[in-house]
Amino acid sequence: MCGIVGFASRTTPAVGPLVSGLSRLEYRGYDSAGVALESADGIKVYKQAGKVSALDALLARALPEAERAKYTLGIAHTRWATHGLPTTANAHPHVADGGRLALVHNGIIENHAALRAGLEKRGVKFLSQTDTEVLAHLVAAFDKGDFLSAVCDALRRVDGTYGIAAISSRHPGEMVVARKGSPLVIGVGEKDVVVASDVSAIVAYTRQVIYLKDGDVARITPEGIDIHSLDNAPVSREVQEVDWDIGAIEKGGYEHFMLKEIFEQPDALANTIRGRLDPAGGTAILSGLGLSPRELAAVRRLVIVGCGTSLHAGMVGKYLFESLADVPTSPEQAAEFRYSNPIVGPDDWVVALSQSGETADTLAAVRESIRKGALVSALCNVVGSTIAREAGRGVYLHAGPEVSVASTKAFTAQVAALLMMALKLGRTRRLSREAGDRLAAEIARLPELVSAVLARNDEIAGVAERYAGADDMFFIGRGILYPAALEGALKVKEVAYVHAEGYQAAELKHGPIALLSDKTPVVALLADIPGQEKTLGNVQECRARMAPVIGVVTEGDGAAASAVTDALVVPRAGVELSPIVSVVALQLFAYHVARLRGCEIDQPRNLAKSVTVE
Ligand code: F6R
Numbered sequence: 001m002c003g004i005v006g007f008a009s010r011t012t013p014a015v016g017p018l019v020s021g022l023s024r025l026e027y028r029g030y031d032s033a034g035v036a037l038e039s040a041d042g043i044k045v046y047k048q049a050g051k052v053s054a055l056d057a058l059l060a061r062a063l064p065e066a067e068r069a070k071y072t073l074g075i076a077h078t079r080w081a082t083h084g085l086p087t088t089a090n091a092h093p094h095v096a097d098g099g100r101l102a103l104v105h106n107g108i109i110e111n112h113a114a115l116r117a118g119l120e121k122r123g124v125k126f127l128s129q130t131d132t133e134v135l136a137h138l139v140a141a142f143d144k145g146d147f148l149s150a151v152c153d154a155l156r157r158v159d160g161t162y163g164i165a166a167i168s169s170r171h172p173g174e175m176v177v178a179r180k181g182s183p184l185v186i187g188v189g190e191k192d193v194v195v196a197s198d199v200s201a202i203v204a205y206t207r208q209v210i211y212l213k214d215g216d217v218a219r220i221t222p223e224g225i226d227i228h229s230l231d232n233a234p235v236s237r238e239v240q241e242v243d244w245d246i247g248a249i250e251k252g253g254y255e256h257f258m259l260k261e262i263f264e265q266p267d268a269l270a271n272t273i274r275g276r277l278d279p280a281g282g283t284a285i286l287s288g289l290g291l292s293p294r295e296l297a298a299v300r301r302l303v304i305v306g307c308g309t310s311l312h313a314g315m316v317g318k319y320l321f322e323s324l325a326d327v328p329t330s331p332e333q334a335a336e337f338r339y340s341n342p343i344v345g346p347d348d349w350v351v352a353l354s355q356s357g358e359t360a361d362t363l364a365a366v367r368e369s370i371r372k373g374a375l376v377s378a379l380c381n382v383v384g385s386t387i388a389r390e391a392g393r394g395v396y397l398h399a400g401p402e403v404s405v406a407s408t409k410a411f412t413a414q415v416a417a418l419l420m421m422a423l424k425l426g427r428t429r430r431l432s433r434e435a436g437d438r439l440a441a442e443i444a445r446l447p448e449l450v451s452a453v454l455a456r457n458d459e460i461a462g463v464a465e466r467y468a469g470a471d472d473m474f475f476i477g478r479g480i481l482y483p484a485a486l487e488g489a490l491k492v493k494e495v496a497y498v499h500a501e502g503y504q505a506a507e508l509k510h511g512p513i514a515l516l517s518d519k520t521p522v523v524a525l526l527a528d529i530p531g532q533e534k535t536l537g538n539v540q541e542c543r544a545r546m547a548p549v550i551g552v553v554t555e556g557d558g559a560a561a562s563a564v565t566d567a568l569v570v571p572r573a574g575v576e577l578s579p580i581v582s583v584v585a586l587q588l589f590a591y592h593v594a595r596l597r598g599c600e601i602d603q604p605r606n607l608a609k610s611v612t613v614e
Contacts, residue, residue, distance in 0.1 A: 326429055492590045526552055
């Protein structure tokens with residue numbers, strides 16, 4: 001949440017890289033944006049409520065091209081409001097020291113009220129309602145001549161989370177950045193240094209990056225990078241190479257990132273699976289888990305933690321681990337888990353699911369589980385992310401960057417990774433070699449199965465057209481398809497702003513059925529797997545109340561197709577794979593409903609992709 005960019009160069013003007021970096025980070029928040037630029041004349045700040053394009057337009061009016069060359073150092077920010085309305089005054093950067101110091105911040109300063117009161121007593125006048133402005137004044141108050149020391153002194157007084165970048169005309173040519181709980185990456189170019197909340201704002205300049213760790217504070221100049229701990233002791237961090245390039249985060253001819261990412265799923269799944277199936281043993285390899293067969297065999301219970309779409313993938317995981325490995329499994333919403341004083345210990349395996357690897361509640365759940373002595377692993381997509389690093393062991397999804405705020409390919413990659421984990425765990429227990437072989441062969445077919453769903457995009461768009469005007473929808477599924485119903489409903493809510501609820505198919509008649517009418521379409525997950533006949537019964541109950549039913553049905557299943565008003569057809573797949581093929585059809589359905597309703601698909605209102613606040 002919130003995106004930060006910093007740029008330091010001897011010769012390259014900073015405005016272009018800062019604004020294009022912000023556009024790359026806009027998925028992290030897009031209610032206001034700003035830049036602070038340094039030159040020999042001091043610091044200039046430009047801020048604007050609204051999207052990065054509004055800031056760009058402001059800069060085009062206020063800062064002529066000819067003047068831009070003198071600014072080769074700057075910081076920038078795109079905001080997702082936590083404290084204070086999304087106004088220009090509350091936009092970052094915030095200034096202190098009579099406009100000599102500017103600071104951008106991602107995260108939350110929890111003790112901002114106490115710090116603010118202290119600063120006000122010393123005569124500081126605040127211009128905004130934000131916690132960030134407090135931080136800017138605090139740094140200024142500690143500045144006794146060394147900028148990095150001032151930042152360290154200020155941050156030692158702060159409770160909460162932060163990724164920050166600050167510049168001060170008292171320290172020309174210098175930028176100080178720091179992180180705790182909010183990501184920050186430094187791109188080390190040949191002539192220039194770029195800092196950003198994630199590598200997507202960096203890869204246009206360089207693929208050589210340093211991932212800062214919590215507690216790191218760095219002084220950045222065009223000449224070099226100097227990293228310290230919060231106690232101001234030098235630390236060293238290795239330079240790593242990003243393994244993808246700028247093409248991965250461009251739209252590549254698609255109208256929206258969401259559609260591009262839906263269509264990337266066959267490749268993403270191939271990457272998730274590659275090298276991880278072991279045909280010789282009818283199992284999966286997953287060496288990143290770092291667990292011996294003995295440790296795996298000793299696991300008594302699994303807890304899967306995550307939020308949103310990742311939680312839904314975890315809910316599919318419950319069915320996989322319980323049916324394939326006989327291990328009791330509880331999917332837990334990460335925030336509820338972390339505050340429930342959870343009962344976990346050395347016999348429990350806690351698996352954290354997170355596309356971004358930065359979700360604050362999931363990270364806190366990981367920390368709590370480590371504290372309590374559980375085995376902890378993470379399934380993350382973003383390499384080098386905080387959750388991946390802190391969990392210490394895990395599986396990267398390798399689904400490629402996900403730019404659209406609504407998560408799509410991460411879900412299918414997470415389910416595929418969980419399936420391979422369940423296969424591995426099952427094979428250390430009672431799952432037979434034959435069953436393992438069968439499953440490994442099914443998993444290997446995933447890219448092909450998902451391609452078959454995508455080939456029906458036009459048909460799905462046609463069905464979406466018939467229902468795009470609905471104000472309410474229900475999604476129903478049972479067993480392993482129940483989480484798929486939740487995920488389908490979430491996608492429609494997020495991108496199409498349609499009120500949608502996911503229910504266990506059997507639960508509908510315990511209340512929600514009262515809402516059904518010919519105006520409330522019901523999307524029923526009807527893949528041809530055990531339990532389907534019961535859901536077909538529920539479909540009849542809906543149709544008897546005049547509700548139109550859209551069935552996600554298996555190709556060739558005439559009985560299911562004729563029981564529904566409209567069908568989204570998916571290829572025949574085993575039980576374990578049925579949520580993946582079904583959800584891909586629902587992603588396309590949600591996408592087309594949103595498109596037909598004229599929604600802002602890649603950046604839905606009020607949302608941000610990486611939720612780094614509780
Ligand atoms: C839904 C969505 C969110 C995320 C949730 C967790 O489309 O994107 O619900 O799934 O915020 O994010 P990660 O997986 O990054 O922890």
